[in-house]
Amino acid sequence: MKALSCYKVISSDTVLDGGCGQGGGNWFTDVAGIKLQKAIAEILGGDLFLQQRPHGKTSYHLNAYDPPEGDFDVAYVQLFDPPTRRPARFVWSMISDYIRMESALELWLEATKPNLLVSLQYPLTPPRRVHWVPFPVALPNLVEQCDRHDCRVVFLPWFNEANVPPVPVDRDIAAMCSGKTSSSYPSRSHNAAWLRALRREDVIVSCGAHTDRFALTYQEYLEALVRCRYYVTGGIYDLQIPPKYFEVANYGACLVCVDMPTMEEVGFVDGDTFIRIKSPFDITNVIEDPVRWQKIGAAGRDMVQQRHHMGQRSKEIADIILGML
Numbered sequence: 001m002k003a004l005s006c007y008k009v010i011s012s013d014t015v016l017d018g019g020c021g022q023g024g025g026n027w028f029t030d031v032a033g034i035k036l037q038k039a040i041a042e043i044l045g046g047d048l049f050l051q052q053r054p055h056g057k058t059s060y061h062l063n064a065y066d067p068p069e070g071d072f073d074v075a076y077v078q079l080f081d082p083p084t085r086r087p088a089r090f091v092w093s094m095i096s097d098y099i100r101m102e103s104a105l106e107l108w109l110e111a112t113k114p115n116l117l118v119s120l121q122y123p124l125t126p127p128r129r130v131h132w133v134p135f136p137v138a139l140p141n142l143v144e145q146c147d148r149h150d151c152r153v154v155f156l157p158w159f160n161e162a163n164v165p166p167v168p169v170d171r172d173i174a175a176m177c178s179g180k181t182s183s184s185y186p187s188r189s190h191n192a193a194w195l196r197a198l199r200r201e202d203v204i205v206s207c208g209a210h211t212d213r214f215a216l217t218y219q220e221y222l223e224a225l226v227r228c229r230y231y232v233t234g235g236i237y238d239l240q241i242p243p244k245y246f247e248v249a250n251y252g253a254c255l256v257c258v259d260m261p262t263m264e265e266v267g268f269v270d271g272d273t274f275i276r277i278k279s280p281f282d283i284t285n286v287i288e289d290p291v292r293w294q295k296i297g298a299a300g301r302d303m304v305q306q307r308h309h310m311g312q313r314s315k316e317i318a319d320i321i322l323g324m325l
Contacts, residue, residue, distance in 0.1 A: 001046030004075040004088055006067055007033025009052050027243070028078060031161050031310070032094060037076055039314035044321065046073065062104060064111070074321060080104045082111030090325055092116035092317075095142070099237065102140045109149040115324060117146055118317065119155045121240035123261045130239050139239075154320060157266050158243040159313040160250045163305040166298075167226050167252075175287040176228040176253070178206040178214065178221055179244055187258045187280075188234030194280035195232060203287075204228075228253040229293040230275075232283055235260050241268075246308050249273070249300035254293035256286055267307055273300040 009029055034050060041048035051068050062080055067087035075088030079095055091114040098105070098119070119142060126139045146153045181189040192207045204224055206216040216224060225231070231253040236242050238258055245268065248255050255274040263274070270276040275286055275296060286292075306312075 001041075001044050001073045002071060003037065003041040003044060003046045003048045004051065004068065004070065004072040005033055005037040005048060006051045006053065006065075006075065006077045006083065006087065007037075008078050008081070009054055033076070033078060035161065036310060036314055036317075039310060040076075040318045040321070043315060043318035044074065062107060073325075077112060077114070080108050082108050084111075086113055090115050090321065092118070092321065094118040094120055095122065096120045098122040098142055099140065099239075102145065105145065109146065109151060113149065114151050116320065117142075117151055117153045119153055120158050121236065121242065122155075123239070124153060124155045125261075126239065127261065130237060152324065155262070155265075156313060156316055157241060157262070157308065158246050159308045159310050160246055160304060161310050163309050164250045164252075164301075166301070169226055171227050171229045171293075172202060173204055173224055173228045174200065174202040175230045175232055175256075175283070176204045176206075176224060177232045178204075178216065179233065179242075180209065180211075181207040182209050184236055185234050185238075187238050190280050191232045191234060191257075191283060194283055198284070222251075225251045225253055229297070230254050230256050230287045232256045232277075232287070234258060241266060245274075246304050249297075249304040252297045252301045254297040255300055256283070267303045268300070272296065273303045 007029055038048055049068065049070065053065055062082070064082050064084050067075070067083045067085065072088035074090045077083055077087060077091060077093050079093055091112060093114055095105070095117055122142050124143050126141070128138050130139060143153050175195060177188065177192045177195050179188065181192050192205050195203050196205050206214045206221060208214055225248065231248045233244060233255070234257055238260055241260060241262060245255055255268065256277055257274065258278065259270065259276050268274045273296060277283060277286065
């Protein structure tokens with residue numbers, strides 16, 4: 001079996017100091033486009049050909065490109081740029097941002113004619129409306145859109161590149177919040193403001209509308225995460241679970257956030273693997289508890305390391321592909 005990975009590379013003059021939990025980084029290039037594809041090809045028993053291609057400064061240019069010639073059985077093509085021709089007998093990809101990207105996806109579906117699309121965060125059965133989404137439209141239906149193009153959609157959430165072992169250090173940071181804060185992250189923005197107002201030395205807030213406004217670099221963020229007891233955050237429109245949740249749990253910090261549609265499906269259960277809050281007013285009581293984070297943080301780490309590591313996700317995707325070939 002011959003496999004192909006067509007993955008984007010952001011231009012060298014674009015600095016992305018983020019990683020999946022800080023808002024940025026080259027996750028779709030390094031992890032999704034290369035490492036995951038190598039793991040899937042190994043399970044499929046195939047040889048993998050990597051096509052690296054430059055892509056400008058964003059992920060949504062919609063620039064057509066020529067895939068390599070070859071008799072490929074399976075091809076991963078990264079959204080949203082359309083190939084000028086179908087690169088393999090079986091074509092698949094993964095989607096993260098979808099709200100307000102329906103038109104771009106439509107153009108890509110028409111050009112690419114994929115067999116499979118993996119949704120990393122958008123619910124397959126979304127509510128009709130979410131009041132905190134900052135525009136007055138009904139939420140789109142990803143499954144219905146792909147069905148019109150004979151493309152199957154499955155929900156397999158974000159995953160960790162590698163499981164992080166427990167680190168024996170003093171967790172002297174009571175609470176932490178990091179990442180982008182904007183109208184796309186309503187509760188995270190409110191929670192970050194609440195934590196800042198506490199003016200406590202054992203509380204860290206590294207947030208902003210852009211990565212260059214974060215108080216911490218990505219390496220400093222990871223070093224702080226190891227020492228963090230309660231990690232207070234929020235989801236994308238408080239509808240979609242971002243990659244940050246899995247990274248936080250992977251490091252053993254206790255996740256604190258509002259509830260969202262797929263939380264229990266993914267494995268985040270209130271009082272077991274995360275702590276649910278309804279508003280910022282709940283934060284102070286949560287982070288004042290000196291011991292509750294230990295059991296929940298450890299359970300959250302065990303959950304994501306068993307269910308959401310790259311080895312598990314590559315096997316799940318490979319099994320789906322084999323079942324559709």
